[in-house]
Amino acid sequence: MTALADLVRExxxxxxxxxxxxxxxxxxxxxxxxxxxxxxxGEPFVGRVDVVAAIEARGFILGAPVAVAxxxxxxxxxxxxxxxxxxxxxxxxxxxxxxxxxxxxxxLERGRRVLVVDDVLATGGTAAAAAQLVRRTGADLVGIAVxxxxxALRGRRQLEGVDVHALLAG
Ligand code: AMP
Numbered sequence: 001m002t003a004l005a006d007l008v009r010e011x012x013x014x015x016x017x018x019x020x021x022x023x024x025x026x027x028x029x030x031x032x033x034x035x036x037x038x039x040x041x042g043e044p045f046v047g048r049v050d051v052v053a054a055i056e057a058r059g060f061i062l063g064a065p066v067a068v069a070x071x072x073x074x075x076x077x078x079x080x081x082x083x084x085x086x087x088x089x090x091x092x093x094x095x096x097x098x099x100x101x102x103x104x105x106x107x108l109e110r111g112r113r114v115l116v117v118d119d120v121l122a123t124g125g126t127a128a129a130a131a132q133l134v135r136r137t138g139a140d141l142v143g144i145a146v147x148x149x150x151x152a153l154r155g156r157r158q159l160e161g162v163d164v165h166a167l168l169a170g
Contacts, residue, residue: 022148044163063118076103115143
């Protein structure tokens with residue numbers, strides 16, 4: 001996975017001072033890296049997933065091909081106000097302020113085996129909200145797969161008992 005790691009670009013002070021933004025667009029631009037990343041994200045979960053639930057917005061880019069690779073459906077977890085039908089909503093804390101993730105009320109159901117996908121796990125608030133949304137539908141959370149985990153931010157602490165699969169740590 002060295003090649004993949006080399007394709008995550010660090011942008012200092014973006015989008016605000018002090019933040020080192022992990023830019024995954026070089027991974028997406030490479031046919032081989034994209035294929036490798038999609039295969040590796042789904043690999044531990046082959047045969048165990050009915051639905052991939054991906055987090056807006058960069059999670060969608062990886063989540064949809066992971067769903068296809070796993071023979072699973074796709075469910076978007078979107079920011080507040082973006083989904084057109086009735087929703088369940090889960091608030092969470094960001095570094096500055098709060099935000100909300102939503103899922104359509106009929107998108108998941110009891111017994112569905114769900115893998116959550118996102119690009120980056122940072123403080124873990126977003127992933128924890130996604131996990132909570134999935135659980136509230138009665139579906140089974142199989143795990144969370146991310147391209148990159150910023151290990152120093154200890155996001156896993158908010159994801160106790162969840163199978164977190166990160167391709168890269170940085
Ligand atoms: P968090 O809730 O702190 O784990 O933040 C995770 C979400 O914010 C993911 O959806 C990421 O896309 C985005 N994110 C947070 N920090 C970064 C970062 N340093 N570089 C890129 N994306 C980030």
